[in-house]
Amino acid sequence: MDNVVEMKNITKIFPGVVANDSVNFTLRKGEVHVLLGENGAGKTTLMNILYGLYTQTSGDIFLHGEKVDIKNPNVAIKHGIGMVHQHFMLVQPFTVTENIILGDEPMTGKIFVDINKARNNVKDISDKFGLEVNPDAKIANLSVGIQQRVEILKALYRGAEILILDEPTAVLTPQEIDELEEIINNLVKDGKSIILITHKLKEVMNMSDRITVIRRGKVIDTIATQGTDIDALAELMVGRKVDLHVDKKLKATGEVVLEVKDLKVADNRKIEAVKGVSFTVRTGEIFAIAGVDGNGQRELIEGITGLRPVKSGSVTFAGEDITKKNSRDIIELGMAHIPEDRQKRGLVMEHDLAENMILGYHYKEPFAKNRIMNYEKIHAHAKALIQEYDIRTPNENITAQSLSGGNQQKVILAREFHKDPILILAAQPTRGLDVGAIEFVHRKIVEARDNNKAVLLVSLELDEVLALADRIGVIYDGKIVGVLDAKDANERKLGAMMAGGKEFQ
Ligand SMILES: Nc1ncnc2c1ncn2[C@@H]1O[C@H](COP(=O)(O)OP(=O)(O)OP(=O)(O)O)[C@@H](O)[C@H]1O
Ligand SMILES: [Mg+2]
Missing domain, CATH: 3.40.50.300 (P-loop containing nucleotide triphosphate hydrolases)
Structure with missing residues (x-):
């Protein structure tokens, strides 16, 4: 040969x-x-x-x-x-x-x-x-x-x-x-x-x-x-069996923590990409947004998280109107964000892992007090997360850019889950992860929901949406064209809705 x-x-x-x-x-x-x-x-x-x-x-x-x-x-x-x-x-x-x-x-x-x-x-x-x-x-x-x-x-x-x-x-x-x-x-x-x-x-x-x-x-x-x-x-x-089936117990949901109302957001070319989206997410539930890439998901997420100005409509989170707030204030209120673009939004590539693992709460106790950093705590925190999330790295002192792609993603996941937020906004959370790591992250997401966190999942992977979501909103051309209960959803139905069709009968 x-x-x-x-x-x-x-x-x-x-x-x-x-x-x-x-x-x-x-x-x-x-x-x-x-x-x-x-x-x-x-x-x-x-x-x-x-x-x-x-x-x-x-x-x-x-x-x-x-x-x-x-x-x-x-x-x-x-x-x-x-x-x-x-x-x-x-x-x-x-x-x-x-x-x-x-x-x-x-x-x-x-x-x-x-x-x-x-x-x-x-x-x-x-x-x-x-x-x-x-x-x-x-x-x-x-x-x-x-x-x-x-x-x-x-x-x-x-x-x-x-x-x-x-x-x-x-x-x-x-x-x-x-x-x-x-x-x-x-x-x-x-x-x-x-x-x-x-x-x-x-x-x-x-x-x-x-x-x-x-x-x-x-x-x-x-x-x-x-x-x-x-x-x-x-x-x-x-090196072991992998089970991608997620066991999920039925669970009562709590109060509404995120309410998006008639939201309109423009894209980089100033064209309206989110055209009047409304939905709510409650504690103890995973609400997924399914759709083909480029139907407004990116602008929707950026509008909610304060990374992009909103044209009209409103976003209420944890009882406060956050429509005009900046991302730092929104994080402060208890929103964790796992961004789609890990290198641009999720990490400071030339900083070490210990620093990356406290991004967004680096100015707070126990990591800082009166503007003095507590490096002992910062390193202990990084070491613990490296262990828990099985991040493959020699130690916490190397830069984010020298990690493999999937391990960079794990650093962000570890940091955001650890913040103990009210809501986790997870965009493409398992992109680039191996099957073992996907299994782990899926369990973490369900565990968060079982602990009464609200989860807003935005994913292009139908398998992932179907495995995790309690409710699914389908986005098409900047609009939510339907919301399904997970028990009524399947790949065929979602596929038809994602392609712009009405709900499949
Ligand atoms: N430039 C670098 N400096 C230091 N260590 C590095 C560098 N590039 C890769 N590594 C290390 O080499 C190992 C292999 O990384 P590599 O990027 O080849 O993994 P991979 O199989 O492509 O993983 P993934 O599926 O996550 O992309 C990792 O432990 C990584 O941290
Ligand atoms: Mg690689």
């Missing part, structure tokens, strides 16, 4: 962590190979080494049987390797074509960039693989799904034959995931080889030929997808 990539005995040591421990990995020509493993297992690190972003501490890489020294991404690109990162890196005010040719501009003569040639080239590649990207669109105006395709196009434009996709589906809607699968099929038909990282086991089963499972830096096994199933994979991954 034709191995296009062979990584032999790759070890990568960061201060205090062996991120990759003598890893052996091969990629065959024309296959889709999934890298599967817990948060912090070492998947992104291994791929960053293959793409020349990190240098291995020891071990060798062979491409088409030849030993290579991939010093930096330019060398990787020359060898035909492309990578789409977990958090992507496009220049927002530029067009698609401008982004794609950035750093690799085709010239007419010595001075002028031949933008027309580039544009046509981009269009050809897009057509060939069914990417459906408009070369002239501005990045800032594109959905996350399309932005991701721009990243794929960029790699293909540079001649990628080997494509690394790091959690591409974490940010996609179910329909976009189907489309990505189609694109991957087209790439493979053309002889390209794909390395795919994903935590979604259904996709692993649908999309891959082989799977390499990594646990705590070590390869556990490489297996053919055909011979396995979802339960076996979950167990291989985390």
Whole structure:
């Protein structure tokens, strides 16, 4: 069999962590190979080494049987390797074509960039693989799904034959995931080889030929997808059985703590994105907002949490009108927020974990008194949360940016749950988490509800909504088109409502 990539005995040591421990990995020509493993297992690190972003501490890489020294991404690109990162890196005010040719501009003569040639080239590649990207669109105006395709196009434009996709589906809607699968099929038909990282086991089963499972830096096994199933994979991954079924007792709800009334909020382009939304959340219940991405969820959350001005309508929380309050005052009243964009809103990336774990209450006792920080308490607090939430890190003194994506998410979850809030507003709380961590977070959410917290869950994952919610509001085109009791809801009904239909009879 034709191995296009062979990584032999790759070890990568960061201060205090062996991120990759003598890893052996091969990629065959024309296959889709999934890298599967817990948060912090070492998947992104291994791929960053293959793409020349990190240098291995020891071990060798062979491409088409030849030993290579991939010093930096330019060398990787020359060898035909492309990578789409977990958090992507496009220049927002530029067009698609401008982004794609950035750093690799085709010239007419010595001075002028031949933008027309580039544009046509981009269009050809897009057509060939069914990417459906408009070369002239501005990045800032594109959905996350399309932005991701721009990243794929960029790699293909540079001649990628080997494509690394790091959690591409974490940010996609179910329909976009189907489309990505189609694109991957087209790439493979053309002889390209794909390395795919994903935590979604259904996709692993649908999309891959082989799977390499990594646990705590070590390869556990490489297996053919055909011979396995979802339960076996979950167990291989985390080393124990995983139960994604959530046991929920019936429970009486208490008083209304959040009331949103006829709320209207505009988006960045000043177009109304939330068009008169009303709902209530009581203590002891999980109210979920289900919907396809981009139907006003983001603006709704930002309007409630004081991060975006409200056009009209009102939000009442814990008996106070918070429509015009800023986020600090709202947090102060007892609202915890797990934001969708963990790097922008949830963490200070260059600060250490101990500091990140007290963000939002860092000025209060026991962490501070008369403006003097109590570092002993701050560190003890961080240590306890690292333990409880199984955050994979050598200690609490490293920066948030050196944590794996999923572990960054766990830091936010730990901090927000620990605030002992009245209401938890959780947006995409399990995005990027491994199945073991999802199981844990789901239990935490239900436990919070059982302890009479109110939970407002905003999720694109129908499975998650159905597993957790007591009531479900479906949002479509900036409006709540219906509210269902969990016992009356199912995937088909919700799907129809989310697509803009009235309630399915
Ligand atoms: N730049 C860095 N500096 C220090 N430690 C790092 C750095 N990058 C990664 N690590 C550590 O290496 C280990 C592996 O991280 P990696 O990002 O490869 O995990 P992952 O398998 O991609 O996890 P996830 O599913 O959460 O994305 C983690 O313990 C992480 O903290
Ligand atoms: Mg990763």
